[in-house]
Amino acid sequence: MILQSLSLLNYKNFETESFELDPKINCFVGNNGVGKTNVLDAVYHLSFGKSYFNPITSQNIKHGEEFFVVEGTYEKNDRAEKIVVSAKKNQKKIIKRNGKPYEKFSEHIGFLPLVIISPADRDLIIEGSDTRRKFMDGVISQGDSSYLRTLINYNKTLAQRNSLLKYFAANSTFNQDTLEIYNAQLNEYGSIIYQKRSEFLDIFMPIFKKRYVSISNGNEEVSLIYKSQLQDENLLTLLQNNLGKDKITQYTNFGIHKDDLLFEIDGHPIKKFGSQGQQKSYLIALKLAQFDFIKDQSGVLPILLLDDIFDKLDEERVEQIITLVDDENFGQLFISDTHADRTEAVVRKVHQTYKMFRL
Numbered sequence: 001m002i003l004q005s006l007s008l009l010n011y012k013n014f015e016t017e018s019f020e021l022d023p024k025i026n027c028f029v030g031n032n033g034v035g036k037t038n039v040l041d042a043v044y045h046l047s048f049g050k051s052y053f054n055p056i057t058s059q060n061i062k063h064g065e066e067f068f069v070v071e072g073t074y075e076k077n078d079r080a081e082k083i084v085v086s087a088k089k090n091q092k093k094i095i096k097r098n099g100k101p102y103e104k105f106s107e108h109i110g111f112l113p114l115v116i117i118s119p120a121d122r123d124l125i126i127e128g129s130d131t132r133r134k135f136m137d138g139v140i141s142q143g144d145s146s147y148l149r150t151l152i153n154y155n156k157t158l159a160q161r162n163s164l165l166k167y168f169a170a171n172s173t174f175n176q177d178t179l180e181i182y183n184a185q186l187n188e189y190g191s192i193i194y195q196k197r198s199e200f201l202d203i204f205m206p207i208f209k210k211r212y213v214s215i216s217n218g219n220e221e222v223s224l225i226y227k228s229q230l231q232d233e234n235l236l237t238l239l240q241n242n243l244g245k246d247k248i249t250q251y252t253n254f255g256i257h258k259d260d261l262l263f264e265i266d267g268h269p270i271k272k273f274g275s276q277g278q279q280k281s282y283l284i285a286l287k288l289a290q291f292d293f294i295k296d297q298s299g300v301l302p303i304l305l306l307d308d309i310f311d312k313l314d315e316e317r318v319e320q321i322i323t324l325v326d327d328e329n330f331g332q333l334f335i336s337d338t339h340a341d342r343t344e345a346v347v348r349k350v351h352q353t354y355k356m357f358r359l
């Protein structure tokens with residue numbers, strides 16, 4: 001799968017801009033703030049229907065404008081695919097494939113697999129469990145559309161159950177039958193998600209470990225540990241047994257929305273005990289493992305976005321990663337960096353075509 005051309009209209013700091021892309025390596029270079037990351041984010045937008053960096057749609061529209069359009073022409077399985085994402089202020093975003101709007105955006109997820117490596121990934125280590133669940137969900141969803149549908153259904157039911165708990169707090173009563181329906185639905189969807197997350201981790205863990213060994217020079221042991229309340233008890237029982245607590249907090253305290261993925265190094269949390277270098281290697285290994293996993297699941301080579309890669313790694317490691325595109329197992333690569341010379345010196349060593357875009 002190759003992104004052949006990209007055009008932007010009123011997208012973040014760009015008024016109109018278009019790029020004819022190289023099938024292998026595309027480098028966006030320029031000073032701080034010129035919009036290098038925004039170009040990569042536009043490519044991300046075409047795959048996921050949203051920004052990686054700013055999920056508030058209206059804030060992706062150029063200041064002072066009313067709408068944005070991002071358009072990409074791809075070649076996938078020898079077919080041309082045109083994807084257009086557009087958003088107007090105060091209106092629902094539209095994603096079209098070959099002129100036809102998607103009714104549900106979830107149907108588009110996974111069609112154009114993509115992995116991004118960015119300095120913003122450090123949130124995975126420092127932020128709460130929510131970011132790590134999103135990572136896990138993102139990886140699984142790109143290869144399994146039924147997973148995403150189940151997750152959307154789970155979240156809808158969860159919101160309904162929480163509303164019921166709030167209603168109870170205000171009125172001291174609620175419909176027991178309705179609660180039982182919500183409990184049964186959460187149990188059904190939640191059990192599927194728990195099962196799929198567990199299976200995912202079993203496959204993902206060895207891939208991740210292999211990637212970590214290949215990019216770090218150390219011999220520390222890394223692991224990813226899936227934590228879920230459903231490991232001790234089925235969800236239906238948890239919901240029934242903890243209704244008292246839920247009534248007090250007006251919130252559902254048990255379920256897969258409380259899952260976490262623990263990042264460990266030599267048996268300790270990497271957040272507290274990993275060096276800066278180890279944390280960077282850990283995150284890159286995680287993302288490269290995501291690449292491997294999606295490729296194995298979907299049979300398609302994901303697009304790889306390397307945002308501000310020198311921020312994360314020294315030149316030798318960057319070279320090592322970029323050399324991966326030499327391997328037939330890698331597809332198209334997008335790189336952003338402030339230093340044109342540094343980037344070009346590295347990509348030149350790879351025996352692939354490349355284009356430099358100076359912004």
Ligand SMILES: Nc1ncnc2c1ncn2[C@@H]1O[C@H](COP(=O)(O)OP(=O)(O)OP(=O)(O)O)[C@@H](O)[C@H]1O
Binds near residue numbers: 013033061
């Ligand atoms: N909605 C918007 N309208 C206009 N400009 C915007 C909008 N959103 C972001 N920007 C501008 O985009 C610029 C940031 O772009 P971006 O993050 O792509 O820069 P960069 O070239 O990657 O910089 P760095 O090298 O510092 O990472 C900023 O100047 C910011 O003000």
